Amino acid sequence: MEEVKIYLSEAEMPRRWYNIVADMPNKPAPPRHPATGEPVPPEAFSAIFPMNIIEQEISAEREIAIPEEVLSFYRMYRPTPLIRAFRFEKALKTPAKIFYKYEGASPAGSHKLNSAIAQVYYNKQAGTKRITTETGAGQWGSALAMACNFFGLECVVYMVRVSYNQKPYRRIVMETFGAKVHASPSNNTKAGRDALAKDPNSNGSLGLAISEAVEDTVTSKDTKYSLGSVLNHVCLHQTVIGQEAKLQLAKAGLYPDVVVGCVGGGSNFSGLSFPFVRDKIYGKQVRAVACEPTSCPTLTRGLYKYDFGDSVGMTPLMLMYTLGHGFMPPGIHAGGLRYHGDAPLLSQLVNEKLLEAVAVDQLPVFQAAELFARSEGIIPAPESAHALAGAVVEADKARQEGKERVILIGLSGHGFLDLAAYDDYHQGKLKNFPLPQEEIDKALHELPPIPANK
Amino acid sequence: MEEVKIYLSEAEMPRRWYNIVADMPNKPAPPRHPATGEPVPPEAFSAIFPMNIIEQEISAEREIAIPEEVLSFYRMYRPTPLIRAFRFEKALKTPAKIFYKYEGASPAGSHKLNSAIAQVYYNKQAGTKRITTETGAGQWGSALAMACNFFGLECVVYMVRVSYNQKPYRRIVMETFGAKVHASPSNNTKAGRDALAKDPNSNGSLGLAISEAVEDTVTSKDTKYSLGSVLNHVCLHQTVIGQEAKLQLAKAGLYPDVVVGCVGGGSNFSGLSFPFVRDKIYGKQVRAVACEPTSCPTLTRGLYKYDFGDSVGMTPLMLMYTLGHGFMPPGIHAGGLRYHGDAPLLSQLVNEKLLEAVAVDQLPVFQAAELFARSEGIIPAPESAHALAGAVVEADKARQEGKERVILIGLSGHGFLDLAAYDDYHQGKLKNFPLPQEEIDKALHELPPIPANK
Numbered sequence: 001m002e003e004v005k006i007y008l009s010e011a012e013m014p015r016r017w018y019n020i021v022a023d024m025p026n027k028p029a030p031p032r033h034p035a036t037g038e039p040v041p042p043e044a045f046s047a048i049f050p051m052n053i054i055e056q057e058i059s060a061e062r063e064i065a066i067p068e069e070v071l072s073f074y075r076m077y078r079p080t081p082l083i084r085a086f087r088f089e090k091a092l093k094t095p096a097k098i099f100y101k102y103e104g105a106s107p108a109g110s111h112k113l114n115s116a117i118a119q120v121y122y123n124k125q126a127g128t129k130r131i132t133t134e135t136g137a138g139q140w141g142s143a144l145a146m147a148c149n150f151f152g153l154e155c156v157v158y159m160v161r162v163s164y165n166q167k168p169y170r171r172i173v174m175e176t177f178g179a180k181v182h183a184s185p186s187n188n189t190k191a192g193r194d195a196l197a198k199d200p201n202s203n204g205s206l207g208l209a210i211s212e213a214v215e216d217t218v219t220s221k222d223t224k225y226s227l228g229s230v231l232n233h234v235c236l237h238q239t240v241i242g243q244e245a246k247l248q249l250a251k252a253g254l255y256p257d258v259v260v261g262c263v264g265g266g267s268n269f270s271g272l273s274f275p276f277v278r279d280k281i282y283g284k285q286v287r288a289v290a291c292e293p294t295s296c297p298t299l300t301r302g303l304y305k306y307d308f309g310d311s312v313g314m315t316p317l318m319l320m321y322t323l324g325h326g327f328m329p330p331g332i333h334a335g336g337l338r339y340h341g342d343a344p345l346l347s348q349l350v351n352e353k354l355l356e357a358v359a360v361d362q363l364p365v366f367q368a369a370e371l372f373a374r375s376e377g378i379i380p381a382p383e384s385a386h387a388l389a390g391a392v393v394e395a396d397k398a399r400q401e402g403k404e405r406v407i408l409i410g411l412s413g414h415g416f417l418d419l420a421a422y423d424d425y426h427q428g429k430l431k432n433f434p435l436p437q438e439e440i441d442k443a444l445h446e447l448p449p450i451p452a453n454k
Numbered sequence: 455m456e457e458v459k460i461y462l463s464e465a466e467m468p469r470r471w472y473n474i475v476a477d478m479p480n481k482p483a484p485p486r487h488p489a490t491g492e493p494v495p496p497e498a499f500s501a502i503f504p505m506n507i508i509e510q511e512i513s514a515e516r517e518i519a520i521p522e523e524v525l526s527f528y529r530m531y532r533p534t535p536l537i538r539a540f541r542f543e544k545a546l547k548t549p550a551k552i553f554y555k556y557e558g559a560s561p562a563g564s565h566k567l568n569s570a571i572a573q574v575y576y577n578k579q580a581g582t583k584r585i586t587t588e589t590g591a592g593q594w595g596s597a598l599a600m601a602c603n604f605f606g607l608e609c610v611v612y613m614v615r616v617s618y619n620q621k622p623y624r625r626i627v628m629e630t631f632g633a634k635v636h637a638s639p640s641n642n643t644k645a646g647r648d649a650l651a652k653d654p655n656s657n658g659s660l661g662l663a664i665s666e667a668v669e670d671t672v673t674s675k676d677t678k679y680s681l682g683s684v685l686n687h688v689c690l691h692q693t694v695i696g697q698e699a700k701l702q703l704a705k706a707g708l709y710p711d712v713v714v715g716c717v718g719g720g721s722n723f724s725g726l727s728f729p730f731v732r733d734k735i736y737g738k739q740v741r742a743v744a745c746e747p748t749s750c751p752t753l754t755r756g757l758y759k760y761d762f763g764d765s766v767g768m769t770p771l772m773l774m775y776t777l778g779h780g781f782m783p784p785g786i787h788a789g790g791l792r793y794h795g796d797a798p799l800l801s802q803l804v805n806e807k808l809l810e811a812v813a814v815d816q817l818p819v820f821q822a823a824e825l826f827a828r829s830e831g832i833i834p835a836p837e838s839a840h841a842l843a844g845a846v847v848e849a850d851k852a853r854q855e856g857k858e859r860v861i862l863i864g865l866s867g868h869g870f871l872d873l874a875a876y877d878d879y880h881q882g883k884l885k886n887f888p889l890p891q892e893e894i895d896k897a898l899h900e901l902p903p904i905p906a907n908k
Contacts, residue, residue: 003465003529004464004529005464005529007461007463010457010458010459075457075459076541076831106831107830107831108831109870146831149828150831168874168877169873172873172874172880173833175876176873176876374630374632376530376561377530377562379630416563416871417870419623419627419630423622423626426626426629426630
């Protein structure tokens with residue numbers, strides 16, 4: 001009987017991260033200074049990131065060895081299983097073979113831990129004693145709190161106040177791992193105090209939480225800042241996912257026809273797809289499809305331009321698909337996908353037609369999620385469910401064409417802490433958010449007017 | 455390098471449940487009628503259970519084949535991993551080798567699914583179309599909802615109203631799998647309506663929810679009732695846990711010196727320990743330690759007597775350790791361990807000194823849980839954390855004696871839906887509940903006065 005789950009032994013775990021920069025047809029575009037438009041030198045980031053991470057951020061080495069100590073933590077939950085979705089296939093009446101790479105069984109409940117462990121390790125090597133970050137829904141904050149606890153570093157999380165109040169469970173997870181969680185705006189920083197002075201009941205925003213975390217970093221001793229997606233080194237750390245999946249499929253004598261994942265900042269899908277995109281660059285037939293929400297359609301309706309990475313305009317400019325840093329997406333439940341831009345590496349590959357992108361509506365996302373839960377028993381995170389909605393389309397295409405395609409889904413996390421979203425879905429409270437073009441045009445109007453953007 | 459996780463392939467999954475009745479030194483005591491004290495014939499249960507399950511309940515066969523269809527669902531999440539707790543060992547400064555058998559990665563988040571799948575399968579075979587049950591905290595309800603969904607049966611859950619209101623996440627899980635969840639007391643049954651007539655704001659109780667589920671069963675068409683612990687067939691279904699663990703340890707060339715698990719109704723610990731107790735019966739050196747809360751100390755301070763299985767006195771009498779069916783344990787967070795009795799099979803083995811029992815206080819339980827979370831990255835369910843507290847004692851003993859003992863822990867579930875308990879712990883709101891002897895004596899006073907209890 002065919003096995004449902006394909007496991008790798010710990011000895012088969014990848015020993016190197018894969019850096020797609022080495023194989024990309026064109027070099028990545030450098031970050032640029034907002035005022036001058038000039039490329040920003042790596043050292044400019046040293047106030048907030050340690051140099052060893054900055055070196056990784058700009059590296060063009062194809063393979064980067066994973067330090068032994070990072071591997072020893074990966075071994076707590078990696079290799080993650082690749083699971084054949086027999087019952088989901090049956091429910092979809094598709095001849096396709098559907099596999100999902102499940103990162104939700106990691107202790108932090110998502111793929112985020114892959115980069116959190118690596119980032120905390122490098123920070124510790126560089127002498128950092130304390131790490132700040134911001135978190136919205138809390139997936140990244142949980143992973144970083146856990147990793148800091150493993151390595152004995154302090155972790156300070158600025159959590160958007162509305163999430164802090166509405167999603168106490170994520171806060172409790174972070175606190176259980178010893179992190180200090182501040183509702184943002186807080187009284188810890190000037191940015192926070194200013195916001196509170198204007199509105200003592202401010203709900204906060206991710207942009208403001210970033211400002212607070214960065215201010216805390218540059219004004220505190222032995223403190224660095226950490227980001228859970230978007231940047232090159234974060235995408236790099238996630239490539240353990242795709243490397244494992246490739247090996248697992250190979251054990252079943254298979255190679256995917258299409259690789260499907262959800263995209264917010266892009267690290268999860270980068271990690272899953274890059275090892276396959278590498279093959280594609282060298283001529284292999286494989287499609288990789290990024291699934292984003294129609295309510296935040298950066299890759300499908302945004303522009304490939306230089307823009308700020310944050311929403312308040314503090315960071316250098318990055319070349320990426322963006323809806324404009326002032327874009328405020330509607331309040332969908334997949335909070336992790338509400339980012340106005342996308343990872344520059346992933347954006348460039350989309351621009352060069354090495355990756356495809358589709359946008360999916362909130363209702364079909366939850367339909368796919370519930371069908372998947374009832375078939376496979378796993379309640380997916382709303383973010384991850386976007387990949388399922390994308391896979392449903394591919395499975396349907398395979399059915400119509402009568403093709404026995406191999407579909408590989410990245411299932412990045414579980415939904416145990418997102419159950420309120422499912423409740424809203426059952427009660428008919430969820431809706432789609434079709435975005436009028438005027439709204440997108442208005443946000444795009446704010447793109448920084450540097451020469452490279454002309 | 456030694457592997458952290460010991461996996462089995464699906465081909466190595468046990469194909470038979472192990473029935474300890476065949477190896478027990480003495481036959482199990484029969485259930486008795488409350489009025490006459492006479493043994494109750496198996497058919498007497500046929501109004502609420504299908505005959506194929508009743509046959510299993512009274513079987514003395516050593517091994518019972520697991521049906522292929524049940525195996526095919528087990529393969530979605532079984533074999534579960536056995537994990538070496540290297541970091542927990544280090545934190546405890548113990549020379550002991552600590553392994554935990556982790557059932558929390560099952561789709562339902564606990565071991566309960568092992569029996570839910572089996573029970574729904576047998577019900578379907580017997581023509582049942584609809585299954586009722588009661589649930590307190592919701593672990594069992596979630597598992598049964600999932601299993602009913604797999605097999606296409608209707609699932610009706612009576613959930614104690616106070617939990618229904620305070621723990622919406624569990625309800626949402628059940629609804630996601632298509633179950634109908636009623637807050638109990640409900641207007642569906644006479645028992646519920648009577649309770650609401652007395653007190654429209656009644657919080658409900660597990661006893662009342664059982665009454666509602668049973669009344670619904672006997673007054674509805676094609677409907678049976680299902681129980682998540684205590685009974686012989688439930689303990690039987692859980693023996694896949696211990697069988698797998700034994701094989702996994704054998705792969706590492708090991709055999710446990712001590713097996714530790716938490717006990718509420720007893721099915722989880724029975725499933726883990728019985729395959730080892732079998733060896734003990736035939737002379738092998740191994741200890742099995744049941745860990746219960748000091749606030750509900752059935753095995754350590756209760757009496758081995760005939761008592762009702764439910765709290766309102768509707769069931770036949772069972773010979774077990776009990777605090778009296780009227781005993782109301784304090785409101786600890788491990789809701790699944792607040793049962794006045796214990797599985798008769800497990801009780802008999804404790805009585806015959808083949809199993810040991812210890813009681814642990816709530817605060818050390820959460821201390822152990824947090825230490826484990828910070829070491830191993832898994833936030834355990836409060837119930838499962840009782841096993842960890844018991845293991846800490848054993849690890850400490852090994853340290854004091856300088857012995858490299860092998861400790862096997864049953865980690866029955868994760869705590870993602872119990873995070874409020876951790877929040878209370880962090881905020882210093884939790885306390886121990888030392889029970890005065892008067893209180894226990896008072897409850898024991900209500901034991902049914904049948905001849906066998908003299």
